[in-house]
Amino acid sequence: MSTAQVPVLLRFLTQDAKVPLATAIGKTPELQKANLSSADQIAKADIQVLRDIFKDQKVAKQVLNAGKRVSKKRGAPTDTTAASPEKKRKNVNITKESTPFEIESALSLPTPSVPDSELQGMVVVTNRAPLVLAFAVCVLRYTMPEQPISSRLSLGQALVSANSRSKAVSLGIENGQSAEEEGWGEGQPVVKVLGREIRVLKRWDYNPREGQPTAPPIQKASSSNPDLADDFLGNGDINDADKMPPLWGVDLEAARSSQRNPDSKKKTGALPIYTAQSARSYLLRSISNVQKTPTPSKSKSNTAKGQDNEESVACLLSAIDFVCRSWATNLNKEELDRRAWVWYLKVRPDVQSGVQGWGQKGQVKISDILALRNDS
Structure with missing residues (x-):
C-alpha cells in the first residue's frame, strides 16, 4: 500500500x-x-x-x-x-493532540470512484470562487511540491479572498484600500499563486511527517505511476534550509480588523491565517454535480448530498490535475502558474456579469477542462 x-x-x-x-x-x-x-x-x-x-x-x-x-x-x-x-466522510476532526501526520491525513482531498473514461461526460455546478480554489490547490502541487495539503488549501483560500475583494471593489460593493494596500503585509514573505502575490507565514516548526506510521519505502513517481505516493504530505525536507517550509496564507483583512476586535480567533502566532479546514469545507460544499434525472419530489438527505458533492469535487480535481500533470514536464513552475490562471478563465462558469451575477452558479464541463491538455 x-x-x-x-x-x-x-x-x-x-x-x-x-x-x-x-x-x-x-x-x-x-x-x-x-x-x-x-x-x-x-x-x-x-x-x-x-x-x-x-x-x-x-x-x-x-x-x-x-x-x-x-x-x-x-x-x-x-x-x-x-x-x-x-x-x-465526516467533518475534519482535528484536535490539539493531533499529530501533523494526522492533520494532513484528515485534510487530504477525495479521489474519484469513477474510472477516468467516465470523467469526460461529467458536468459540475459551482460559482467562480470555488473553481479558483480548485485550480490553485491542484497547480500548487506542481509549482510548490514541497507544500503539504494544509498549506495548499490555505494559500488557495488566500488567493480566493484577494480575488473576491478585488471583484467586490470593481463592482462598487466595497470601497477603500485593501489591507495589503495599506501596508498590513509589510515584511511578510510573498509567493505567487495563479499570478497573484500572496503574503505568507513560514511554519518552521512544523513537520507534516511527524507521527507518520512506519511504512515500506515510498514508491517514486514514474511514467506508469505519475502520482507521488505521499502527495498530501508534500515532498519537502524540513531540515533543508534551501527549501521553503510549510506555509500559511496570511489573512491581512482579518489582521486589520483585529485592531478593532482584539478577541479575533483566526490567529497562528501573531498573525491571522486562512485555515486549511475552512478552505476544505468550502470546497466540498460549493461544488455539486448536474442531476441527469432530477426528482424534486424526493429530496436527498444531507448525507447523500455531501457524498454527491464529494464525488463532484474529486472528479473536478482529478481533471485539473490531469491538465497540470500533462504540462508540468514542458513548462517551468512560473509559466505553469501563469498558464493555470488562463485555463481557469477559459472554463469558468458563464454567469451574468455585474452585481446581479455576483456569486451566481453555473455549469463547468469536465470535458472542457480535459481539453486543456491540448491547449496551445
Missing part, C-alpha cells in the same frame, strides 16, 4: 470501523504488511489475521464487519480493481 492510501485506510478504520485514531495509526503498518489496505480486502480477510493484528477479538470483528458493510455498499469490486475512496 502506498502512503497515498494511508488516509483512505485511516478514514475507514476511524469512521466506519469506529477504531480510535491512535490505534488506527498504530495498526496501519501491520495491516499493510498483511496486504489489507482497503475495506474490500479487509472484508475478505480471515478473522484470525485481524485478531492477531488488533490483539482484541471484539475490535477484530468490528473491523471485519465494517469492511463487509462498506464493501457491500460499494458493490464489492474485485481484487484487481483499484480501491475507491470511502464515500462516507
Whole structure:
C-alpha cells in the first residue's frame, strides 16, 4: 500500500470501523504488511489475521464487519480493481493532540470512484470562487511540491479572498484600500499563486511527517505511476534550509480588523491565517454535480448530498490535475502558474456579469477542462 492510501485506510478504520485514531495509526503498518489496505480486502480477510493484528477479538470483528458493510455498499469490486475512496466522510476532526501526520491525513482531498473514461461526460455546478480554489490547490502541487495539503488549501483560500475583494471593489460593493494596500503585509514573505502575490507565514516548526506510521519505502513517481505516493504530505525536507517550509496564507483583512476586535480567533502566532479546514469545507460544499434525472419530489438527505458533492469535487480535481500533470514536464513552475490562471478563465462558469451575477452558479464541463491538455 502506498502512503497515498494511508488516509483512505485511516478514514475507514476511524469512521466506519469506529477504531480510535491512535490505534488506527498504530495498526496501519501491520495491516499493510498483511496486504489489507482497503475495506474490500479487509472484508475478505480471515478473522484470525485481524485478531492477531488488533490483539482484541471484539475490535477484530468490528473491523471485519465494517469492511463487509462498506464493501457491500460499494458493490464489492474485485481484487484487481483499484480501491475507491470511502464515500462516507465526516467533518475534519482535528484536535490539539493531533499529530501533523494526522492533520494532513484528515485534510487530504477525495479521489474519484469513477474510472477516468467516465470523467469526460461529467458536468459540475459551482460559482467562480470555488473553481479558483480548485485550480490553485491542484497547480500548487506542481509549482510548490514541497507544500503539504494544509498549506495548499490555505494559500488557495488566500488567493480566493484577494480575488473576491478585488471583484467586490470593481463592482462598487466595497470601497477603500485593501489591507495589503495599506501596508498590513509589510515584511511578510510573498509567493505567487495563479499570478497573484500572496503574503505568507513560514511554519518552521512544523513537520507534516511527524507521527507518520512506519511504512515500506515510498514508491517514486514514474511514467506508469505519475502520482507521488505521499502527495498530501508534500515532498519537502524540513531540515533543508534551501527549501521553503510549510506555509500559511496570511489573512491581512482579518489582521486589520483585529485592531478593532482584539478577541479575533483566526490567529497562528501573531498573525491571522486562512485555515486549511475552512478552505476544505468550502470546497466540498460549493461544488455539486448536474442531476441527469432530477426528482424534486424526493429530496436527498444531507448525507447523500455531501457524498454527491464529494464525488463532484474529486472528479473536478482529478481533471485539473490531469491538465497540470500533462504540462508540468514542458513548462517551468512560473509559466505553469501563469498558464493555470488562463485555463481557469477559459472554463469558468458563464454567469451574468455585474452585481446581479455576483456569486451566481453555473455549469463547468469536465470535458472542457480535459481539453486543456491540448491547449496551445
